[in-house]
Amino acid sequence: MSGKSELIISKIRNGVVIDHIPAGRALLVLRLLGISGREGFRVALVMNVESRKLGTKDIVKIEGRELTKDELNLIALVAPTATVNMVRDYEVTSKFKVTMPNVVEGLLKCKNPKCITNQQREPVKSRFRLVSREPLKLVCDYCGTIHELSDIERSLGLV
Amino acid sequence: MVGSLVWNRDVISVLDFSKEDFEVLFSEALSMERYAKSKLDILGDKVLALAFFEPSTRTRLSFETAMLRLGGRVIGFSGAEATSMAKGENLADTIRMLDAYANAIVIRHSLEGAAKFAAEVAESPVINAGDGSQNHPTQAMLDLYTIWREFKVIDGLSIGILGDLRYARVVNSLVQALSYYRVRLHLISPELLRPRQELVEFMNSRGIRYDWTNDPYNVISDLDVLYVVRIQKERFPDPMEYERIKGAYKVNLKLIEGGKPNLIILHPLPRIDEIDFAVDNTPQARYFKQAGFGVPLRMALLRLVLGGGS
Numbered sequence A: 001m002s003g004k005s006e007l008i009i010s011k012i013r014n015g016v017v018i019d020h021i022p023a024g025r026a027l028l029v030l031r032l033l034g035i036s037g038r039e040g041f042r043v044a045l046v047m048n049v050e051s052r053k054l055g056t057k058d059i060v061k062i063e064g065r066e067l068t069k070d071e072l073n074l075i076a077l078v079a080p081t082a083t084v085n086m087v088r089d090y091e092v093t094s095k096f097k098v099t100m101p102n103v104v105e106g107l108l109k110c111k112n113p114k115c116i117t118n119q120q121r122e123p124v125k126s127r128f129r130l131v132s133r134e135p136l137k138l139v140c141d142y143c144g145t146i147h148e149l150s151d152i153e154r155s156l157g158l159v
Numbered sequence B: 001m002v003g004s005l006v007w008n009r010d011v012i013s014v015l016d017f018s019k020e021d022f023e024v025l026f027s028e029a030l031s032m033e034r035y036a037k038s039k040l041d042i043l044g045d046k047v048l049a050l051a052f053f054e055p056s057t058r059t060r061l062s063f064e065t066a067m068l069r070l071g072g073r074v075i076g077f078s079g080a081e082a083t084s085m086a087k088g089e090n091l092a093d094t095i096r097m098l099d100a101y102a103n104a105i106v107i108r109h110s111l112e113g114a115a116k117f118a119a120e121v122a123e124s125p126v127i128n129a130g131d132g133s134q135n136h137p138t139q140a141m142l143d144l145y146t147i148w149r150e151f152k153v154i155d156g157l158s159i160g161i162l163g164d165l166r167y168a169r170v171v172n173s174l175v176q177a178l179s180y181y182r183v184r185l186h187l188i189s190p191e192l193l194r195p196r197q198e199l200v201e202f203m204n205s206r207g208i209r210y211d212w213t214n215d216p217y218n219v220i221s222d223l224d225v226l227y228v229v230r231i232q233k234e235r236f237p238d239p240m241e242y243e244r245i246k247g248a249y250k251v252n253l254k255l256i257e258g259g260k261p262n263l264i265i266l267h268p269l270p271r272i273d274e275i276d277f278a279v280d281n282t283p284q285a286r287y288f289k290q291a292g293f294g295v296p297l298r299m300a301l302l303r304l305v306l307g308g309g310s
């Protein structure tokens, strides 16, 4: 992390620091992790700070919530450049670059109203397959509808 | 006949199959042709469930006939009956029930992905007989079989698909099936009914050579096959839009005069008014013959899916 952002938020004790998020995507990252802010744990969010690699970037710090690597890799969909620092007792215990999942299950809603996954009375979870990283394209495994970044933003309630 | 070959698998999309699978299916269908009006008692111990949540005549009757010709039995429901039968029951529960009764399930449903979901719920093989505007694999198999029977070959042909390229599921499945062959595709439709992004990206990803025009007269002289589909009134989100576009194209004697002498015209039926009745009596018209192949083709498919010794 750059010295400047350390001025903005203090170190966390136990949790996760997600760095190198493309500027403006921090809220999307939180949504992908299923964090609305109402859960009670501490979340710090820094947007549009200088970055050597990206020009500007966002940073998200989450304290007191355990996140699995699979959960964290989901954010690669909207923040492929993100790096994750797992922190325990103020020390970074592991650090990795997120990698895009090939399958995203149960998280996003298919935009096709006639898709079987949009039937509330059926025991079916949504499932998407990654078909392109750049530009981002996910295909609904059931109805074949293509979803781009704007569709994912809409599905996460951010547009 | 192919002896002991058994697929024992779902038939959800043509993309689940290979070109070699099609060849097996076609040769099996060819050998079934002579039983299509008689009987081949190989599925006497099998029950086929027909779950037609959406009305259908042709597809349902051809599956039913095929199963009966193979000595098997058929249970199921169709159209309005489906609604009353389900009584608010969800798809998953209905499929579980049929799965307990039958050796395979044929499903038609108005929702996209319904057949795939049914296949995940059922242990028996599930055959997709049409789901929403997405897939209709057995129709595409029948279409390909008809072309193969007419030309003995599919590679190298120039194929025009005219009509509702946006909502017709047969178009999706046919283009997917044709992607296994080296064909030249001419897509013909009114501007509003151009193929969806999904189909365009599919064609691009498979390197299919295709072009699009809104006027069949532009390409008729190049075609070996003209495949016509009706405008899918029931899938239009806006009825006003349908009113504006219905009757936008018509295959008539004047159009086919401009075609090659060995041009054939196919149509999955039912037809509304997109092919003039006068065309029925021309040597180019093959849509009734195509419909007739529906029974042997589905006999072959059922045999491959359900087993049954030769």
Ligand SMILES: [Zn+2]
Residues within 6 Å of the ligand: A110, A111, A112, A115, A116, A117, A140, A141, A142, A143, A144, A145, B113
């Ligand atoms: Zn879908």
